[in-house]
Amino acid sequence: MNDLRFTEQPFSHWMRTAGNESEIVISSRVRIARNLQKHPFPLLATNQHLEEVQQELRQVLKDPRLKAYGVLHPIQLSETDDLNKKMLVEKHLISPSLANESRNGAVYISEDESLSIMVNEEDHLRIQCLYPGFQIKEAWEKASAVDDIFEDHVTYAFDDKRGYLTSCPTNVGTGLRASVMMHLPALVLTQQINRILSAVSQIGLTVRGIYGEGSEAMGNLFQISNQITLGQSEAEIIDNLRSVVLQIIGHEKAARERLMSESRLRVTDRVMRSFGILSYAAVIDSKEAAQRLSDVRLGINLGLIDGIAPQTMNELMVLTQPGFLYKSFNGKIEAGEMDMYRAKLIRQKLGKSLK
Amino acid sequence: MLCQECGKRPASLHFSKIVNGDKSEYHLCEACAREKGELIPGTSGGFSIHNLLSGLLNFEAVEQGKRTVNPESLRCEVCGMTYSQFSKLGRFGCSSCYKYFNNRLDPLFKRVHGSTVHTGKVPLRVGGEIKTKRQIETLKRRLQDSIDHEEFETAAQLRDQIRELERQITEH
Numbered sequence: 001m002n003d004l005r006f007t008e009q010p011f012s013h014w015m016r017t018a019g020n021e022s023e024i025v026i027s028s029r030v031r032i033a034r035n036l037q038k039h040p041f042p043l044l045a046t047n048q049h050l051e052e053v054q055q056e057l058r059q060v061l062k063d064p065r066l067k068a069y070g071v072l073h074p075i076q077l078s079e080t081d082d083l084n085k086k087m088l089v090e091k092h093l094i095s096p097s098l099a100n101e102s103r104n105g106a107v108y109i110s111e112d113e114s115l116s117i118m119v120n121e122e123d124h125l126r127i128q129c130l131y132p133g134f135q136i137k138e139a140w141e142k143a144s145a146v147d148d149i150f151e152d153h154v155t156y157a158f159d160d161k162r163g164y165l166t167s168c169p170t171n172v173g174t175g176l177r178a179s180v181m182m183h184l185p186a187l188v189l190t191q192q193i194n195r196i197l198s199a200v201s202q203i204g205l206t207v208r209g210i211y212g213e214g215s216e217a218m219g220n221l222f223q224i225s226n227q228i229t230l231g232q233s234e235a236e237i238i239d240n241l242r243s244v245v246l247q248i249i250g251h252e253k254a255a256r257e258r259l260m261s262e263s264r265l266r267v268t269d270r271v272m273r274s275f276g277i278l279s280y281a282a283v284i285d286s287k288e289a290a291q292r293l294s295d296v297r298l299g300i301n302l303g304l305i306d307g308i309a310p311q312t313m314n315e316l317m318v319l320t321q322p323g324f325l326y327k328s329f330n331g332k333i334e335a336g337e338m339d340m341y342r343a344k345l346i347r348q349k350l351g352k353s354l355k
Numbered sequence: 356m357l358c359q360e361c362g363k364r365p366a367s368l369h370f371s372k373i374v375n376g377d378k379s380e381y382h383l384c385e386a387c388a389r390e391k392g393e394l395i396p397g398t399s400g401g402f403s404i405h406n407l408l409s410g411l412l413n414f415e416a417v418e419q420g421k422r423t424v425n426p427e428s429l430r431c432e433v434c435g436m437t438y439s440q441f442s443k444l445g446r447f448g449c450s451s452c453y454k455y456f457n458n459r460l461d462p463l464f465k466r467v468h469g470s471t472v473h474t475g476k477v478p479l480r481v482g483g484e485i486k487t488k489r490q491i492e493t494l495k496r497r498l499q500d501s502i503d504h505e506e507f508e509t510a511a512q513l514r515d516q517i518r519e520l521e522r523q524i525t526e527h
Contacts, residue, residue, distance in 0.1 A: 040434045040449040122446070144476070151478045157450035160485050162460075163473025165450040169460075170467055172453075174475040204469070231470020 005073065007087040007327065010318040012113040012130075023301045024249050025134040026181040026221065026314070029092070030143045033123040033166045033175035034150065035157040041167040042103070042120050050104035053124050057117075060153040061108060069146070070111040077105040083331075086323035092130060097121055115146065122167045123175075125150065134245065136178055140238050163230065173230030178238055180245045185220040185298045186255035187248075189267075196251060197222070200244060204228040219290030219317070224248070260302060271299030279350050284343040289320050293346075308350070316349055358384035431455040484524060491520050 035041060036056065039049045061072060077085065077098060085099040093113060098105050098121040108117040118126040127150075129143040150156075157165040163173040171177070187193040197207045206227045224245060226237045259267050274295035277284075284292070297313045299305040318324055320342050326333055333341050358366045364384035429438035436448035438456055447453065453460065464471045477485050498513040 035450060037450060041447060043444070043446055044434050044436065044448040147476075148479060151480060155480075156478055158478050159450075159453060159473075160488070161472055162453055162464075163475060165447070165453050167446045169445070169447070169463060172464070173468065173473045176475075228468045228470070230464055230468035230473060233475040235475075237475075 006075075006091065006093060006109055006113065007084045007323075010091075010315055010324050012091060012093075012318075020134040021249055022133040022310070024182055024184070024252050025245065026183055027092075027130060027132055028134055028136040028139045029128065029130045029179050029181070030136065030139040031126055031128045031177045032143050032147055032164075033171045033177075034125040034127070034147065034164060035166065036124050037155040037157045039124065042122060042124065043167055045120075047104060050120050054104060054106055054119055056154055057119050057125060057150070060150050061117075063149050063153065065149050066146070069115050069142075072108040072110055072115070072117065075107050075109065077102055077107070083323055083326060087321075087327060090318055090321040090323050094118060095121060095126070098126075115142070117146070123171070134180065134249075136180055136242055136245070137238055140176075140178060140234065144234070170227075171229050174232070174234050174237065176229055176234055176237055177225055178241050179223050179225030180241065181221060181223050182245070182248060182252075183219075183221055183294065183297060184248070184252050185294050186259050187252050188220050189259060190255045192251065192255060196248060200224060200248075203240070203244070204232075205241065205244060218287060219294040221290075221294070221317075256298075256302065267298075267302070268304055271295050271302070271304050275299060275305060275350075278346050280347070281343045283339045284346065285339050286320060286322075286342065289342055289346065290317075293317065293320075312349060316346060319345060319349070356382055358382065358387050360384070360387035429456065429459070487520050487524055491517055494520070 036053060039045055039053055042050060042053075045053070060066075066072065075088075077094075080088075085094070088094045088107070089096050089099050091113070093109055093116050094107050095118065098107065098118050102120050104120050106119040108119075109115070114130055116128045116130070118128065127143050127146050129139040129146075131139045159165055164175040166172050166175050184193060187196060200207055204227050206225055208223050208225075224241065226241055228237070232240070274292040278289070278292045278296060293313055293316055296305060296308070297310065300308055300310050300313070319328065322338060325338065325341055325345060328345055329341050356366045358364050359382050361384060364387070366382035366384055368383045369381070430436070431448060431452040432455060433451035434448035436452055438459060441447060441452065441456065447456075461471045477489075494513050494517050498510055498517065501507075501510040501513060
């Protein structure tokens with residue numbers, strides 16, 4: 001009964017559309033955590049409790065106002081195999097924790113994949129909204145509107161003083177985590193990145209690599225998100241993040257201009273070498289692929305490479321992850337062959353073939 | 356320098372966490388960092404936020420241990436989680452834990468968020484009273500302001516508004 005449409009193809013709607021500042025900001029994501037008043041949090045809840053949570057939240061999905069967000073396709077995690085779970089994580093449609101740790105977990109994903117409603121993750125309910133480019137405010141507004149609909153039907157765990165009560169003390173208050181994924185190759189190349197990132201972390205924001213679980217910043221992709229959820233209003237959190245991201249965009253743009261005016265030849269050489277390697281390599285590991293793809297993306301942005309759509313880079317970002325790679329070759333990949341197939345797939349996408 | 360976790364391998368990851376000016380330093384070997392799970396920005400290993408939290412919580416227990424209830428006996432009457440379990444797991448068992456552990460939470464929230472009181476969104480349906488209370492607080496601040504500026508006419512109006520709102524709350 002699970003809908004496999006989301007793992008059949010690597011494209012999400014958001015990857016096709018451009019979005020604001022899409023040369024630097026890949027995507028904007030908001031997640032709000034909520035719990036139902038009358039049940040223990042998932043950590044201590046019995047399977048019976050969790051089943052009731054599912055039932056209660058499933059009722060809410062019948063609310064006609066949710067139709068505005070498109071058809072919501074249900075997926076029960078207990079009926080989903082590991083490969084499909086992995087692919088949903090690689091597309092950022094569900095969290096690693098929902099995929100690996102949840103009991104009685106479920107997710108409802110909108111047709112265009114911009115809205116996922118996760119049930120029985122660390123909290124009973126997590127509403128996620130994912131938009132292309134720099135649209136963090138829009139993402140918050142949509143998530144908040146969905147939150148209002150849920151709140152009409154169920155009683156949330158809420159306290160006058162502490163706000164929305166969550167399983168982890170790091171989410172209490174607003175339950176809001178807003179994050180923006182940025183591609184910052186010029187700041188890395190000009191060695192300004194550490195200075196900027198350490199400044200960011202001193203004002204209540206955190207930075208990490210794109211694939212959540214402790215991944216390093218592969219491919220010059222950085223995820224900037226708020227750390228503080230208590231004591232600031234949602235509007236303050238979003239505004240704070242927005243203004244910091246705007247400043248980083250400004251620095252990245254300036255660094256790109258400087259690279260082009262002062263080291264055009266060296267940048268061109270770097271971009272073209274990476275383009276060459278991706279076009280002809282027979283074996284490539286994920287770390288190198290991410291770095292080369294970043295170079296090519298920069299080359300496209302700077303007008304050094306044409307004939308490749310920037311969206312192809314977004315598609316490759318997902319396709320070169322292990323789950324999607326495995327699926328692309330119908331599961332025929334043996335251990336140790338991953339890097340060979342990754343190289344093959346990139347060659348195909350870039351229109352080259354190796355005899 | 357040896358890893359602070361295993362004490363055997365040399366520490367290869369060094370990072371500091373700054374929350375509101377309080378700096379904590381961590382020195383870990385790669386194996387321990389990876390074992391810890393989730394995240395240190397910029398490393399391939401990881402270090403779960405819950406580990407960091409339980410560090411903070413244990414610290415709290417040591418600091419206050421002499422003055423307050425023994426963490427073993429402090430317990431949520433609804434879900435049964437003890438404070439010492441909470442400080443190990445870094446997660447609450449149910450919404451009532453917030454009530455039973457309330458006295459211990461201010462220092463924790465202060466460290467994590469720099470603040471202890473929610474100022475954001477309020478649920479529409481159950482939030483009526485909270486909204487009124489917030490309105491009263493705002494009016495009281497304005498009342499104080501107008502007294503300070505000797506604008507007594509405005510002050511009188513504000514006082515009436517506050518009384519009206521307070522009456523609404525007690526009637527509910």
